[in-house]
Amino acid sequence: SPAVALICGLLITAMALVASWLSFLYAGLLFDPLAPIISGSITHFAATSFRILVIDRERREVRRAFGHYLSPSLLHRIEHNRDALRLGGDDRELTVMFVDVRSFTEISERLAPTDVVAFLNTLLDALSRHVVANEGTLDKFIGDSIMAFWNAPVDVADHATKAVRAALAMRETLTELNAGDAFGFGPGQEVGIGIGIHTGLACVGNMGAKTRFNYSAVGDAVNVAARIESCCKEVGFDILISDSTARLVQGMAVIEAGALPLKGKSSRTQILAVVGDERVAASAEFAALEVVHRQLTQALHSHSRNSRKLIATAKLRATQVIGGLAEFYQRISSRTDHFREAPDEVEKSAAD
Known part of the structure; x- marks a missing residue:
C-alpha cells in the first residue's frame, strides 16, 4: 500500500544518510546519497499517483457497479463494519x-x-x-x-x-x-x-x-x-x-377493505386500501366518500338490505376521488363475507 511504501522509503533514506555520514567519518569516503534519494522519491510518488489514478479508480467503478444492487446505506454499513459480511441476521x-x-x-x-x-x-x-x-x-x-x-x-x-x-x-x-x-x-x-x-x-x-x-x-x-x-x-x-x-x-387517505383469509394464516387479516396521500385525505370529496364507506361497511356487517344502494352511492363518490375505486366497489358485492366476522372470530370476541 502507499503508506507501507512511504514508510519503507523513509527508512531507506535514513539508512542511506547514516551510512554516508559514517563512511565519511570513519573511512574518509564520500558517498553522495542525494541522487538515489531523489530518484527513489520520484519513483515512489509516480507509482503512488498511478495507483490512485488507475487502481483506485477501478475500485470506485466496482463500488458503483454494486451500487446498482445494494442500497447506499447497506454499502456504507459494509464499508465501515467488517462483521457486516457474515452469515446471520437480526x-x-x-x-x-x-x-x-x-x-x-x-x-x-x-x-x-x-x-x-x-x-x-x-x-x-x-x-x-x-x-x-x-x-x-x-x-x-x-x-x-x-x-x-x-x-x-x-x-x-x-x-x-x-x-x-x-x-x-x-x-x-x-x-x-x-x-x-x-x-x-x-x-x-x-x-x-x-x-x-x-x-x-x-x-x-x-x-x-x-x-x-x-x-x-x-x-x-x-x-x-x-x-x-x-x-x-x-x-x-x-x-x-x-x-x-x-x-x-x-394522515393518509385509507379505507377499510375487509378482513381477508390469507394463505397459510389461521385467522383473517384486516386489509385497508390506500386511496391517496395527506392532500387527498384533507379533500372534501374523500371526506364524503369516507362517510358513505363507513355506512356501507356497517350495513355489510349487519346484513342490511341497504348495502346495494350504498355501494352505488360509494361508486359515485369514488369517481370524484380516484378512478381505480370503481372496480373496488364493484367487487364488494361478491365478497360481503370479508366484512363480516367469521364464526371463530365471533367465539373469540365472546370469550374476550
Whole structure:
C-alpha cells in the first residue's frame, strides 16, 4: 500500500544518510546519497499517483457497479463494519413491500423474449427508484415482481409512511408511463400493478452460503406482505396495506377493505386500501366518500338490505376521488363475507 511504501522509503533514506555520514567519518569516503534519494522519491510518488489514478479508480467503478444492487446505506454499513459480511441476521420491525405486474403472462405471450426484457427493465427501473428515494432497501427482483423493505440495515424513521409514499409514487409513475405509451403497446393497452405492504417482525441479514449470500429478510411479515399483494386482484385495487401498517401511517387517505383469509394464516387479516396521500385525505370529496364507506361497511356487517344502494352511492363518490375505486366497489358485492366476522372470530370476541 502507499503508506507501507512511504514508510519503507523513509527508512531507506535514513539508512542511506547514516551510512554516508559514517563512511565519511570513519573511512574518509564520500558517498553522495542525494541522487538515489531523489530518484527513489520520484519513483515512489509516480507509482503512488498511478495507483490512485488507475487502481483506485477501478475500485470506485466496482463500488458503483454494486451500487446498482445494494442500497447506499447497506454499502456504507459494509464499508465501515467488517462483521457486516457474515452469515446471520437480526430480528427487526420491518415494513415489507411486494410489487407485481398484473397479467404478465398475457403480456409475455404476445412479446418476443427481448421485448419482454425491455418492458421489464423500463417498468422495474421506473418503480424501484421510488424505493431508494424513500430510504428503502431493494431486496430483489423476482421475475416481474419487486421485493423491498424499510428499517434495515439502518433505522428509518416513519418507515411505514415512507413505504406507502413509495407505493403512491409508483402509482403516479405508472400512470405517466401508460399515458405516454412508454412500453409501446399502443393506445388502450395499459399495464397494471398490485402492491402489498405489511409491517411486522422479521429476521434481516446475510443469508445463503459462506461464499455466496444475499442481504435479505425472512419471516412471517414477509409472507404476509406477499399474500396481501396477491389479494389486489380479488379486492380490485392496486395498493393494499395491513392494519399494522395503517396504525403507523399518519394522515393518509385509507379505507377499510375487509378482513381477508390469507394463505397459510389461521385467522383473517384486516386489509385497508390506500386511496391517496395527506392532500387527498384533507379533500372534501374523500371526506364524503369516507362517510358513505363507513355506512356501507356497517350495513355489510349487519346484513342490511341497504348495502346495494350504498355501494352505488360509494361508486359515485369514488369517481370524484380516484378512478381505480370503481372496480373496488364493484367487487364488494361478491365478497360481503370479508366484512363480516367469521364464526371463530365471533367465539373469540365472546370469550374476550
